[in-house]
Amino acid sequence: MSIPTPTLPFDLSQPYGLDKQAKQALLLETLNTLTQWHQQECEPYRNIISGIFKNKVAQTLEDLPFVPVRLFKTLELVSVNKENVIKTLTSSGTTGQAVSKIYLDRETSIRQTRVLAAIMAAFLGKQRLTMVIVDSADLLKDRTRFNARAAGILGFSVFGRKHFYCLDDKLELMSEDLQNFLNDHLDQPILLFGFTYVVWQGLYEGALKAGKKINFGKNSTLIHGGGWKKLIDQQVSNNIFKQKLNEQLGIERVFNYYGMVEQVGSIFMECEHGHLHSPVFADIVVRDPITLEPLPFGKTGVVEVLSALPLSYPGHVLLTEDMGAIHGEDDCPCGRLGKYFSISGRLPKVEMRGCSDTRTMP
């Protein structure tokens, strides 16, 4: 029996509108169908589902067969003919490390754009705001092969207009040009987007170094993501981040998001109460890092992310190497339904003996 292309049966105008019961039923069915679809379309994935999960059909979201996210670094996992791939996303990985390769076809790409738009509309409203992108315009030169940052910028830039890239090719703040841009758009709400450490290093520290207080004005909103690793190293917490950006740059609202190149689109946005939220198209499971048993709310473990979007690659259920804890479901004071959670960092690395070139011993 041939599985037709799975649909996306969600109300895009209500990305946080389903309660636990309604969401679980709809998402489980969608994700089970996606598992069948990818089994049909992707041979390595089919082998994994039979070789590791024995083709069992999941009865709960926690039961869904996952793929460790590192597999996208070592395998080509793609569920469409290569000629239908319109974009290949790569993770930003440090030099020398293997990078994830995510293959997107037109349909998956459209789904990502539509879902991201739905999520952003829930936070920003429908109008497109004057937008400052905290990065260098040079990043977008090769349009066929995107790294995570370029893909993020391109994805988010559609929610603004009159885009201004405020960093030069060395990621240094062009403070004069930025000031001129802001002067030209006085009294307009400004939307800023950037990667967390680029915002901190390029914009905040750049302004500090230049001795410039910049005022993005009332109703300015920053959306940022990409991970806290570099800032945790400098002991910059989310609170400090928000406070400093407000002091130095007058940014009123700051929303972090949790997302990854392996699941573009269905991102987890931080609400006004500092919680990351699952939209209806996505969900999160937290597992014990040794036994992989699902953990109760409040317990920290390794994060698994679910997304109804991926058609061109089998990335709808991913076991990440991030640690986090779910804090509750359907009862965040912000009013959004769905699970809300926080991310506490990366899985602790042990000094791995082996799996490298230097492991030899008798």
Next chain:
Amino acid sequence: MTNTSAIQTLVGAASGENLATILNRLSVQPALRPFDERVVNFVGQLSQKILTSPSVRNFPELAALGHWFRKARVHDMARTYRAPIRGQMQLGRGLAFHLAPSNVDSVFMYSWLISLLAGNTNLVRVSQKGGPQQDFLISVLQELSQKIEHADVAIRFVLLTYPHDDNITKQISEACMVRVIWGGDATVRAIRAIPLRPMATELCFADRFSAAALSAKQVLNADTSAFKALIQGFYVDTYWFAQQACSSPRMVAWVGSEEDIDAAKIKFWLALTKEVEQRGAENAPAMVMARLGAAFEYAAFGLAELASENLVIDFPAKLELMTNCLDRVREIHCGNGLFVQLGVKTLAEIGPKLTAKEQTLAVYGFDDQEYLSLIDSLPPRALDRIVPVGTALAFEQVWDGQELITSFTRLIAWPQLAV
């Protein structure tokens, strides 16, 4: 010019002694005959110091090291070499340069101590990463070296470390008579590209892969104590170093009829899982992730899959091999308590599946005739050791097929008049 400022000497160098001076000093020392009394004495005391130190309890591999070089054992080794061969004298080769692996704190000790016993002077580059075991060994060596009675031996070795730097390695390589490289394939290749003097020799210990072969019938028939010894031995072979040692079995070949194999597997893995639970084993989240990654990769490529009674999260994790191409299986394997297993009818059937990469076969339950058939069926260079389960990690004087005292010495002919 070589920039030698990055060199940090750890043991055996006087303060202010630079690399050129060290190399010169070690090169002009006469080569000794193997098992010179002074060296034997030094090594014996080193062993004793290690074994009686309170911190050795935390490091079973250091206890094994101390035990290996205990005085009585070294005397036994010496007896073999003192037996005079008429008209031939065995002598050390001169300066030996040892490049230690980065993750194992004890293996480099075997190599250079045997070389010291063989009569050589030694320059040892230890890993920059260090670690508590390495620190401990260095402190013991420092302490011993300062004793007057060891003055003659203490001038015969230097331990140092430096960041990877071809110029420094080149300078030492030009001075040494023997070079010993422990490391991954890429490391060994890179270092071998650095020339030695024309008469120098080289020993390389590169990446290897190891397996176990178990007789299903014998596993089933084993009495309680033999079975217990088998499980404990297998635990030591595979869990002491999180299956990272080259000689730790990563593949398990079951030999026998299908029914015996099925029953033996259940009995064996159940007992091993209990053993791991009871004795404990390092199983950090990063190791779980590494194991999962490898298991999924095996499955994705159709190289191996789970049997229906097993889970991917089991510890140890067991996968059934579905291929004869061990190259890919080796590349993907990352240790940490993961086993790929296969079934064969006879031990000799394993032979053709092995390659030059395979080093140790840990075995249980076979007879001499079966071993001989296996050895006859091996491709060139495959397997260096067939050892009982429980001794896969034990260092031996013959390593990777080379008798080390022989490799570290030369023979000088002389007109001997009387025996």
